[in-house]
Amino acid sequence: MSSELLPVLRERWSPRAFDPAHHLSDQDADVLLEAARWAPSAGNSQPWAFHVARRNTPEWRALTEHLAGSSRPWASQASALVVNLSHVYVEDTDWEFSEFSIYDLGQAVAHMTIQAHSMGLSCRQFRAFDKDAVGRLLEVPPHWDVVTMTAIGRAPSEAERGPRASQRETAIAWPRS
Numbered sequence: 001m002s003s004e005l006l007p008v009l010r011e012r013w014s015p016r017a018f019d020p021a022h023h024l025s026d027q028d029a030d031v032l033l034e035a036a037r038w039a040p041s042a043g044n045s046q047p048w049a050f051h052v053a054r055r056n057t058p059e060w061r062a063l064t065e066h067l068a069g070s071s072r073p074w075a076s077q078a079s080a081l082v083v084n085l086s087h088v089y090v091e092d093t094d095w096e097f098s099e100f101s102i103y104d105l106g107q108a109v110a111h112m113t114i115q116a117h118s119m120g121l122s123c124r125q126f127r128a129f130d131k132d133a134v135g136r137l138l139e140v141p142p143h144w145d146v147v148t149m150t151a152i153g154r155a156p157s158e159a160e161r162g163p164r165a166s167q168r169e170t171a172i173a174w175p176r177s
């Protein structure tokens, strides 16, 4: 692996275990949201929103009701669950809808994830929850879409990361010869 790669990129990974004793401070939560806020977006539309629910708060309890069986064991240990929403339509433009809203949201979440890693925190983004139920719970308005959640917390040191495709596999040129 290239030594030129930023350590925060090389070392980031998504654990399936979190320290249930770790608490996410207000200040840390603010820094994570700030990292997302500075992400680039199509036409500077910033088509994202984040709903942060800290562990053991009433809103967190309500969200955990809607986790799928596959995510519940680790997501409910995390210090916070963040619901990631995209703004599908963009007011004050002549766009019918933002074809880039999910793309832009993904960049903002990536920013948050990298910022978290640099603060000694870990994130696992996930889709394994009842999206419609979460939308109803948060009373998500029309034109907004619940896309994913991010479990954020401190990973236990024994947790292991998964494999990764090689650069040769991802740097594909078309048409292929």
Ligand SMILES: Cc1cc2nc3c(=O)[nH]c(=O)nc-3n(C[C@H](O)[C@H](O)[C@H](O)COP(=O)(O)O)c2cc1C
Pocket: 012, 013, 014, 015, 071, 124, 125, 126, 127, 128, 148, 161, 162
């Ligand atoms: C949009 C998105 C959805 C994901 N959904 C899930 C999920 O439902 N359950 C899960 O365990 N992991 C989920 N993940 C985490 C990925 O599986 C994980 O990022 C991937 O295996 C690469 O591992 P790494 O982040 O440790 O490099 C999701 C990640 C993304 C970006």
